[in-house]
Amino acid sequence: MKAFRNAYIAVIIPHINPKSSQLFSTKPSYYLHRPFLSPLRNAPFRYFKNPNSSSSSPFSSMGDSEATIPSTGPTIEAQFEKFRTHLDESSNLREKIRNVSMEIDSAARIMHANLLLVHQSRPIVEVLEKSNSQIDVIKKHFSRLAEILKECPDQYYRYHNDWRTETQTVVSLLTFMHWLETGVLLMHHEAQEKLGLNPTDFGLDVEDYLVGVCFMSNELPRYVVNRVTYGDYDSPRKVLNFLTELHAAFRMLNLRNDFLRKKFDGMKYDLKRVEEVYYDVKIRGLSEKADSTADQGVQGQS
Secondary structure (H helix, E strand, O other), X not given: OHHHHHHHHHHOHHHHOHHHHHHHOXXXXXXXXXXXXXXXXXXXXXXXXXXXXXXXXXXXOOOHHHHOOOOOHHHHHHXXXXXXXXXXXXXXXXXXXHHHHHHHHHHHHHHHHHHHHHHOOOOHHHHHHHHHOOHHHHHHHHHHHHHHHOOOOOOOOOOHHXXXXXXXXXXXXXHHHHHHHHXXXXXXXXXXXXXXXXXXXXXXXXXXXXXXXXXXXXXXXXXXXXXXXXXXXXXXXXXXXXXXXXXXXXXXXXXXXXXHHXXXXXXXXXXXXXXXXXXHHHHOOHXXXXXXXXXXXXXXXX
């Protein structure tokens, strides 16, 4: 009865008095004026397969020309085949470079092990003689590396990271050895000559050279402390003068916040440690003994 009453109010009464439906309505007005929907219209979509049809798709009535998508397979395959060949060649080349870099690193480790003897009471001539024996070995490895890079001209910096660290280590060792022998800095072109590098084809990167010089400065504070321990009271003055000049030269460069800038910042602490040793020797009056010993040596030679 309740359903019949609602249907009567919603259908019959509005035709008699349009305003009367608002008096008896128990639902909002948008329910009363909604058009009549058939049950099939409200039912969910269902796909009924035709038993006489061999196609399982609801759109099988579409033409073959509309359902078929033009294929671009051969063009894509040809392009990616070139990519595969290029990547394989690059991987093989990089593997060759890494093998040579490992041999450079091995020779540099032997050189470094021999050079560490300078922190003991070994004669510098003896230490340098053992370390210099590895320079020719490293030079041959760099020559092999240059031959490999001829296979990919104008792509020096693409593979540069594969030997960058080893080059910086070698430069630091060569610079330290050169300073022990001469007391001055190994220049960039001199380092290239020692490694047998050609600036036009395969040269020494400037940043690698500068990082190697910063690495070399890390060895000087330890060297000074050990030399003073063995009675060489004049070495702090020599090292201090050299590091002060080198630090001032680096300050001429506009270095950004990168790896080289961090290594340069470390040089300040190396300089500070050497200054502390020098001031300690100066306060204790040990530097005067070194000066008098040097004067006696000069007078003896004259």
